[in-house]
Amino acid sequence: MTDIIQTRLLSKQYGSATAVSNVSMNVKQGEIYGFLGPNGAGKSTIMKMLLGLVKPTGGQIELFGERLLVDSIDHLKRIGHLIETPVFYERLTAEQNLELHGEYMGYYNPQAAREALELVELLGVENKQVRQFSLGMRQRLGIARAISTRPELLILDEPINGLDPEGIHAMRILFRRLRDEWGISLLISSHLLSEIEQVADTIGVIHHGRLIREVSMDTVRASTTEYVEIVTPNVNHAAFVLADKLGIQQFKRTGEQSIRVYETKMTQEALSKALIMNDVPISSINRRHQTLEEYFFNMIKGGETDAASHQAGA
Numbered sequence: 191m192t193d194i195i196q197t198r199l200l201s202k203q204y205g206s207a208t209a210v211s212n213v214s215m216n217v218k219q220g221e222i223y224g225f226l227g228p229n230g231a232g233k234s235t236i237m238k239m240l241l242g243l244v245k246p247t248g249g250q251i252e253l254f255g256e257r258l259l260v261d262s263i264d265h266l267k268r269i270g271h272l273i274e275t276p277v278f279y280e281r282l283t284a285e286q287n288l289e290l291h292g293e294y295m296g297y298y299n300p301q302a303a304r305e306a307l308e309l310v311e312l313l314g315v316e317n318k319q320v321r322q323f324s325l326g327m328r329q330r331l332g333i334a335r336a337i338s339t340r341p342e343l344l345i346l347d348e349p350i351n352g353l354d355p356e357g358i359h360a361m362r363i364l365f366r367r368l369r370d371e372w373g374i375s376l377l378i379s380s381h382l383l384s385e386i387e388q389v390a391d392t393i394g395v396i397h398h399g400r401l402i403r404e405v406s407m408d409t410v411r412a413s414t415t416e417y418v419e420i421v422t423p424n425v426n427h428a429a430f431v432l433a434d435k436l437g438i439q440q441f442k443r444t445g446e447q448s449i450r451v452y453e454t455k456m457t458q459e460a461l462s463k464a465l466i467m468n469d470v471p472i473s474s475i476n477r478r479h480q481t482l483e484e485y486f487f488n489m490i491k492g493g494e495t496d497a498a499s500h501q502a503g504a
């Protein structure tokens with residue numbers, strides 16, 4: 191898959207404050223890329239730089255395989271976006287708002303507005319004035335407007351903010367349909383892990399303006415499976431017994447005295463018995479499950495340690 195977005199060492203300073211620092215990210219064509227990070231992490235600033243709404247103070251951006259220059263504008267027609275609260279002409283209908291947008295973007299397709307409204311399930315209220323719309327309807331209309339010009343890339347900043355559970359569920363289905371049926375690549379931000387992990391193919395974790403990690407959800411899922419943690423004063427012997435006597439391949443030393451066994455076909459009791467029979471002294475043995483929260487928390491903690499040691503070494 192080719193990259194639809196690629197940034198290299200992208201940075202933004204506001205005076206002496208660093209909003210975004212050396213971000214090198216890759217969004218592949220046809221995927222849903224989730225930006226995950228707390229408020230103020232720098233997600234919106236990165237999105238605005240991709241859209242040319244904020245000027246970077248360092249680094250490079252490539253969109254659709256082409257380097258973005260200060261005066262590049264052609265790519266904007268290939269991107270739909272929803273950044274912050276969408277603004278509409280309140281006394282015009284939903285459909286009129288979309289038609290006006292199509293004209294403004296130079297996209298002439300009489301079906302486009304209705305198709306987009308149908309996809310976000312607003313067909314039926316297309317002739318209502320937008321001032322009568324709820325928050326959830328406005329959010330969906332914002333997305334309809336963003337996709338009504340058939341973009342190849344959709345950039346959505348916190349699109350589920352303020353939606354009720356039903357609205358969030360509908361949004362998730364919509365994102366997948368846009369990817370699968372319309373072939374759109376999506377960059378979506380959220381400060382909620384539970385939201386991003388359910389919809390993203392790849393997650394970019396942003397913290398204090400830095401991209402701490404870019405990881406596929408398949409890798410995340412594989413890392414959050416169950417394992418058995420064995421604490422023993424003789425790790426070498428334990429490793430030998432696991433591999434050579436018990437034929438277990440999937441284990442990892444995680445400390446001076448600990449080993450994690452990922453292959454969990456054996457029960458904890460059977461494993462414990464087999465180790466003792468083979469003269470492995472055991473201080474403790476426990477079945478554990480690393481949750482997604484733990485996985486990302488550890489990632490962020492690791493990222494902070496890296497940054498601290500980098501600064502200390504600088």
Ligand SMILES: Nc1ncnc2c1ncn2[C@@H]1O[C@H](COP(=O)(O)OP(=O)(O)OP(=O)(O)O)[C@@H](O)[C@H]1O
Pocket residue numbers: 204207208209227228229230231232233234235236348
């Ligand atoms: N125009 C600006 N002038 C000065 N500082 C800014 C400006 N815009 C953003 N910042 C700062 O840059 C940092 C990153 O903000 P940004 O809005 O990108 O974060 P975010 O991850 O999108 O969070 P949120 O979800 O709250 O918008 C914050 O510390 C913010 O205060």
